[in-house]
């Protein structure tokens with residue numbers, strides 16, 4: 001795995017190359033959260049990078065903060081979206097500035113995949129649980145999707161950003177239990193897959209006429225696909 005992931009300078013340099021392509025992708029985690037959780041909860045995105053999903057959630061009138069530890073990226077986004085009402089702040093996921101239980105729902109997407117060492121993930125779990133009142137969510141890449149694993153292996157040859165950890169849902173459950181976290185319930189849900197094609201903003205250059213409907217339907221369709229084609233595991237912990 002890429003051991004530079006822990007440095008904000010790595011991310012400042014990496015985002016210069018990648019941020020626009022991340023911003024061009026539909027905010028799938030945003031669609032998924034609004035489809036499955038009460039809109040009355042306050043929301044924090046941890047390690048949000050492009051903060052694409054937070055920006056979508058705030059456009060739906062939700063109470064959201066986007067965060068990341070890389071100030072350069074946050075500055076870029078503030079200039080890129082001068083009109084956006086999204087509150088963004090610098091936060092280190094290992095040491096968040098929020099009071100205990102002050103956030104209704106916290107989530108990260110593609111973040112735990114940066115850590116090979118389970119001890120670091122235990123720390124992240126406890127810090128996220130400290131500030132979260134109801135739901136903590138982590139979306140991580142799914143090792144049961146062999147095609148995706150192989151695609152990432154190929155891409156790693158050209159770009160270290162793809163050199164991430166993939167998880168099995170049982171391994172994830174084990175990690176959470178080994179961390180000693182006390183929770184009410186935990187569920188591993190399916191996120192991302194072939195059905196996402198329906199979310200494409202444009203089909204053959206023409207605006208996708210059904211996107212307003214598909215963004216509501218697709219997050220529910222994930223549940224019916226096999227794990228072998230599922231892109232990410234959405235680990236949902238109710239505290």
Ligand SMILES: C[S@@+](CC[C@H](N)C(=O)[O-])C[C@H]1O[C@@H](n2cnc3c(N)ncnc32)[C@H](O)[C@@H]1O
Pocket residue numbers: 005006008011022046047048049050051052053067068069070091092093094108109110111114
């Ligand atoms: C793969 S990106 C996440 C992508 C994001 N979900 C998106 O859609 O744009 C990982 C992010 O984690 C951030 N990061 C890495 N270590 C961090 C830490 N300790 N605290 C907060 N953010 C961190 C990086 O700056 C980077 O933006």
